[in-house]
Amino acid sequence: MSLSLLLKVMLNRKIVTILLLLQLAITLALLLNSVLLAQQTHQQLNQPTGLELEDTLLVQLKPTTPQLRMYPLLEDLLQRQVRALQNIPGVIAAAYSNQAVITQGGNNGNIYDVDNEDRTNISSVPMYFVSPDFFKVLNVNVVQGELPQLSSYLDGDTQPGVILTQRLTERLFPGESVVGRQLNRGPVSAVISDFYGQRSAEDVMYNSIQVAPPYAVDWGYALMLRTAPGQAGAVREQLTTVLQTVEPNIEIYYIRSLAEQQRQLYRNEYGLASLLTILTALMLLVTMISSYSSAHFHVLKRQQEIGVKRALGASKRLIFIELLSESWLCTLIGAFLGIGCALILNQALAQVISIPSLNWWLPLITSAILLFSVTLATWYPATIATRVSPATATKAL
Known part of the structure; x- marks a missing residue:
């Protein structure tokens, strides 16, 4: 059947065709963006984090009294809490941090090599102030240098050493020795393996850590524990009681x-x-x-026409292909319109969440899914059309 005849048949039922095209376009737009978003979410949830996700617990909390949120009472509180957590059976290591890992945003700022600020200035890198066992909790590897001991810049004029993750080191000092190099945050003491810090950072693996107590925690802080395999549930049940015993004037967020x-x-x-x-x-x-x-209604209305075609020698196979071809053409036109709708929906979603732009191959796959679904739906009506006998054409004569 020629393309012009197929278009003529579709134009004979304008309202039905327009409504079906609109439905096909909206369906493809939803299908395309849902596949794109599901694919991105799957990749994000399965991307390497450099962390032991199941055996590491995170407690986000905040002292309820202003005095406990400031140095020096804050430092004493943090040390008491860490000691209590380390005494829980099943805990391998415990540490405090001014902010959590694997989070949307938090305490961050720019970082650069003081000898080459223009080339190395990175605008958004998390700043962690942690206890010495922070690295043991995360189970990261030391790549260069040595991890410093706990120090406090509040008691002296020198800045605590800075520990960088590998990916950040390569960005700041590509292929160079880094230990002892001076950053705007302090001298580099060590380089550790990458771990997921903040999603809002320039790179999720860019992290800067200093082994020092935070000065203040008006927005709260994090306690982190690494447990023995299979012990996370038992340890988790004890955390609230243990922490409130150490200091009742705290609020545990989660x-x-x-x-x-x-x-x-x-x-x-x-x-x-x-x-x-x-x-x-x-x-x-x-x-x-x-x-x-x-398709079914269309077949019923065209029974006499189909009967005439059968009487003139049209085969069942030709009738079957003709009916399916009408559905295929309608679906392809709807899919073409749907790609335009998908682009509009994609841009609207990008204003709300992070979603990648459409690529060239995904519309082909989703259009194929839509075409298969429509073919499946119109298969039976097309089969009915093949059963119309030539005698049907003479009944109305």
């Missing part, structure tokens, strides 16, 4: 494993991907029903 922290970080994308998937499935189902109804 206790999570780092695996839960990672899922929480991407909850918006995960939730929206799930919602779009459900909407897409419903739209796909409605589109299949509409395609079936349209």
